[in-house]
Amino acid sequence: MKLQELLDYIEIDDVKGDTNQTIEGIYYNSQKVTPNSLFICIKGFKTDGHLYVEDAIKRGAVAILCEDIVETGKATMIKVKNTRKTMAAIANKFFDFPSKSIDLVGVTGTNGKTSVTYMIKSILEKSGRKTGLIGTIATLVDGEKIDATRTTPESLDLQKLFKKMKNVGIDSCVMEVSSHSLDLERVEEITYKVGVFTNLSPDHLDFHKDLMSYREAKKKLFYKTSLCNVINIDDADGKVIGKEVKKLDVPLLTYGIEEEADYVAKNIKMSFKEVTFDVVGPNFNETITLGIPVKFAIYNALAAIVSCHVLKVPAKEIVEALEEFKGVPGRFEMVKEIEKFSVIVDYAHTPDALENVLKAAKGFAKDKRVITVFGCGGDRDQTKRPVMGQISGELSDLTIITSDNPRTEDPKKILLMVEEGIGKTNGKYEVIEDRREAIKYALKDATEGDIVIIAGKGHEKTQVIGQEVLVFDDEQVAIEIAREEGLI
Template sequence: MLLKDLLRGLKVKEIQGNDKLFIKDIAYNSQKSSDDSLFICIEGLKTDGHLYIKDAIRRGAIAVIVQKDVKVEGATIVQVEDTRKALALIANRYHHQPSTKLNLIGVTGTNGKTSTTYMIKKILEINEKKIGLIGTISNWLGNEKEEDDRTTPEALDLQRLLHRMVKKKIKSCVMEVSSHSLELQRVEECNFTIGVFTNLTPDHLDFHETIENYRNAKKKLFYKTSFYNIINIDDNDGKIILDEIKHLDTPILTYGVNSEADISAKNIVMTIKSVSFDLMTPSYEEKIKINIPGMFTVYNALAAITTAYCMRIDREQIKLGLQSIKGIAGRIEPIEEFKEFAVIVDYAHTPDALENILKSVKGFVNNKLITVFGCGGDRDRSKRPVMGEISSKFSDVTIITSDNPRSEKPTEIIDMIVEGIRGNKEKYHIVVDRREAIRKALKSAVKGDIILIVGKGHETYQIINENVIEFDDKKVAIEVAREEGIL
């Protein structure tokens, strides 16, 4: 595609060189620049693409898009006001506007995004078979699974992925839409059919600074939809968002348990292995059962059901889709090898998520609830003492350990968690090494106990300084149990 065609509709401040070049590829990472490619300089949180222009040209880039004044020879230089916006627009155009050819469903919120997207995927698969999914755990193109390290990929990677789905004749894609992706314009050129809001609790405040900024970032999704917006009306921020978007042309459906909602759950019954409820919709009532325990499962299911309902999917297909779910990796996932006591792994890494799962599990435990958790480094520090207080309140024993400390000292993170713990100091222990913390929990457990290992869930690594080491809570628990003769 010609460079001048890619630039169409973009606010260009200056062009130095030929804009009639034929562009064969696009990159925002200089190491991925190739012959006759366009390199777009993005200012990231840790580095700046403008520093790598010469490297991109050396690798074959013939045109560069910048937002700063630069003097470089050997390529056409295009200066724009915002290179992130340029990346989104150009990536979308280069890949032939793939989101306009898909039924694209976006799910945003602090907690529940992953579970909700998987539930929607399962329901849609009953009817469409091949479904696309973009999210925290992995991306799916029908039956093809791909790993990614971002909840929502960068604009170029996202448009490329959507284009591949279109080529594979996938008709619907459900994706997690993070607040970062909305604020950093990764989804700027996406045309969403449906937008879903799950909930909002303090998180990522290291990036957004205030809860208002965080909510406003999430709210951007609902200005990008064409068919329906779906809001959890039980959530206070959901009510605020609802009030602020009700003037839009896009219709709104609400869901909830405690508020008057379009779609709701009544007569909720929970066991250690499942949850069931009476589904109430404007058109019908239905009994629903899902093999994942917890009140949060009810809310995630309602979000998925409301999505399917507005798509006019038959109630039997909704039931079949939800019944087919055996579990979601790292989401209240039991380790089946343990029989005398239960060991559960979960991704909960925010105060609200931790409280929700502790409350759910507390209702099933026959003896002690032992919680193993830590907090990530280089992330929102304010939640650390709050999570310490929550764990000490609902757990019989808390073992505080490392999560992904990154560049921070694990002991300093732990000290901040301990600040929130009040009362009996015998209720918590500090074991910095996560493997040894899991060992302590397993060795102290007796029949009827539940050990809850939270914070990492599906992750198979641990980040310590610049090192990424292999660490899977499930595998480590089994290995340690065998070393100790427990299994």
């Protein structure tokens, strides 16, 4: 594509050099630059792309998109006000507006995004659609699994993925949309058919200045949809967002259990193995049995039901897909190899998510104990640490506070902040910094019928300590320890 064609699609402040040359690739990482490409200078949190202009030119960049002109005389320089936002527009043009050819569902919220996206994918595939997925665990394109480095990729990478999906005949895609991606304009220039809001609770307050800013970031998704917005009306922030987006031209559909909503779950019956409930909504009246026996799974299912019903998937296929749904790795996942007592691995790393998981476990435990192993990530929001400690202290019979990706923070400092919260309760607890030893303590202490919750990491396969990334899988570690201790 000619450089001038790309420039005609964006607002520019200044251009120096030839704009008639052909651009064969676009990059924001200078190390990936190939001949005859455009290099985009992004000002990030750790470094500034403007520092790598010379490197990009050496590798073959013939044009540079920047916010600050870098005098080189060796490439065409294009100055714009905001390279992040402009990158989204240029990528969309370069890859020929690929999201317009796909029924795209965006899911945002603090908890449940991954489960909802996997449920929607299962339903759409049941109805015969070829469906892609972009999210926290992985990106799935036509049978290919691409490991995720962040919940929502950069705009350039997203548009490249959509183009790849279009080329292999994918007609639908469901993706997690993080608050970071909305604030950092990674999802600009994307055409969403449906936007979904699951819930909001304190998280990422190291990035957003307060909960209101966090909510405002999430809300941006619902101004990017063309068919329908789907919102959990039981959630207090969902009510706030719903009240505003109801004024938009795009229709709003709500779902819930407690409040009056367009789609409501009723007659809920729960056992340790499954939950059965009725869903009543416009042209929808079905009974569903879900093999994930927790209340938050009902909310996730409702979000998926409404989204797919809006996309004209027949009710029968929605019900069949959900009843066949096996769950998501690391989301209330039972470690089936251990039978003497229950061991559940869950990604819960926010106060709300931890509370939901522990309340569900408490409901099943009856006269048995709930033993919780969890920690809080380093270099992240510190305000939630004592809150999560207090929640575990109140809802667990025994808590083992441990490390969970301490990164460059002192692990002991993190543990103390969690301990501060649990100290406000009468909850029994132990502090064991080494996560493997913490899991071992929990399994050795558990007796028949107890429920052991290993929370925080879920599907993650690594533990980040300092600058070192170590292999660590909660489920596999639990199985290894159980074998060593003769539990399996």
